[in-house]
Amino acid sequence: xxxxxxxxxxxxVVLKKDGQKMSYLKNFGxxxxxxxxxxxxxxLDNHDNQRGHGGGxxxxxxxxxxxxxxxxxxxxxxxxxxxxxFFRFSKIKI
Numbered sequence: 001x002x003x004x005x006x007x008x009x010x011x012x013v014v015l016k017k018d019g020q021k022m023s024y025l026k027n028f029g030x031x032x033x034x035x036x037x038x039x040x041x042x043x044l045d046n047h048d049n050q051r052g053h054g055g056g057x058x059x060x061x062x063x064x065x066x067x068x069x070x071x072x073x074x075x076x077x078x079x080x081x082x083x084x085x086f087f088r089f090s091k092i093k094i
Contacts, residue, residue, distance in 0.1 A: 003035050006042035006075075007049065011060040014071045025074060044068075044075050 009032060013020040030036055049059040060068045 001035050001040045003040040003042045005032075005034060007044045007046075007059050010044060010071050010074060011058055014060060014067050014074070015058065015064075017058070028074075042075070044071055 010025075010028070012018065013022060013025060034040065034042075045059050045061050050061050060071045062068050
């Protein structure tokens with residue numbers, strides 16, 4: 001199953017929305033009501049929520065470079081403690 005809440009919840013923490021703090025990520029995952037670790041695929045952003053469709057809130061994208069890197073670092077830590085890997089690569093004109 002796909003865990004759609006992951007990206008929006010992590011974005012809220014990194015952006016410090018509603019008093020969120022990075023220290024709250026200690027039990028991030030099932031402790032936050034997500035699907036069980038071994039049964040889901042998590043992602044920070046996708047083609048829909050990058051364009052404001054779905055997600056139910058502000059989703060971090062490459063447009064906020066510093067915060068996006070922080071969120072992706074947390075994402076990598078999260079997935080490397082799991083047994084499923086999902087990476088998305090795209091070309092960016094420089």
